[in-house]
Amino acid sequence: MKNSIKVQRAIHDMTQADLASKIGVSRQSINAIEKNKYVPSTVLALKIAKLFNTTVEDIFFLEENE
Amino acid sequence: MKNSIKVQRAIHDMTQADLASKIGVSRQSINAIEKNKYVPSTVLALKIAKLFNTTVEDIFFLEENE
DNA sequence: TCTATTTGTAAAGTTTGTTTTACTTTTGAA
DNA sequence: TTCAAAAGTAAAACAAACTTTACAAATAGA
Numbered sequence: 505m506k507n508s509i510k511v512q513r514a515i516h517d518m519t520q521a522d523l524a525s526k527i528g529v530s531r532q533s534i535n536a537i538e539k540n541k542y543v544p545s546t547v548l549a550l551k552i553a554k555l556f557n558t559t560v561e562d563i564f565f566l567e568e569n570e
Numbered sequence: 571m572k573n574s575i576k577v578q579r580a581i582h583d584m585t586q587a588d589l590a591s592k593i594g595v596s597r598q599s600i601n602a603i604e605k606n607k608y609v610p611s612t613v614l615a616l617k618i619a620k621l622f623n624t625t626v627e628d629i630f631f632l633e634e635n636e
Numbered sequence: 637t638c639t640a641t642t643t644g645t646a647a648a649g650t651t652t653g654t655t656t657t658a659c660t661t662t663t664g665a666a
Numbered sequence: 667t668t669c670a671a672a673a674g675t676a677a678a679a680c681a682a683a684c685t686t687t688a689c690a691a692a693t694a695g696a
Contacts, residue, residue, distance in 0.1 A: 651685090
C-alpha cells in the first residue's frame, strides 16, 4: 500500500512531528507509515484523512497485488 | 470505531465466511471486526470498501472520543 | 558555512491485530 | 421441531503496529 501523506503535509505545511501530535501517535510512527514500513490501523487512516479534509482513499491506495 | 459491515453484507447477501475469503482473512477476523473487538488495518478497510463499491468512511466511522 | 530543524533509521519492548482450532449458540428453512 | 448453516466466542500462538530512546543524515535559513 502506498500513501500521499508527505504531499498532504506539504499542502498543509506540517512537519511529521506536527501531524503526529495532532493525531496522537509518535513522530516515528508517521515516518514509518510515510516510508511504507508498515500499514496503519483504520483509526489512524480515518484521523489522517479527516485532518487533511479528504478521504482515506485519497491518501492510502492499494497496489496491484493487494 | 464502529462499522456497517453487517449491513453491507446483508445488502450484498454475503456471509462472514464469504467476505473473509473474498478479502483473504479468516472468518473470525471478520467476526471480531464486526463486533468491534479490534480495529482492522487500513489495507483490510480499503479492500472491504472496494468489495462493497463504497468508501472506507462509509463503512468505518470514528466515535466522539476518537 | 554554521546552526537549528526536520527527517531517516535502529533496536528493544509493549500492545494489538490476525490465525488456527474448536466448540457453543442462534437462525432459518424444510 | 429438526437439521444445517451461520454467527458468536475463546484460548494459544504468531505477526504486525506502535512507542520510546537515541543518534545520524539531510535541509534550509541566517
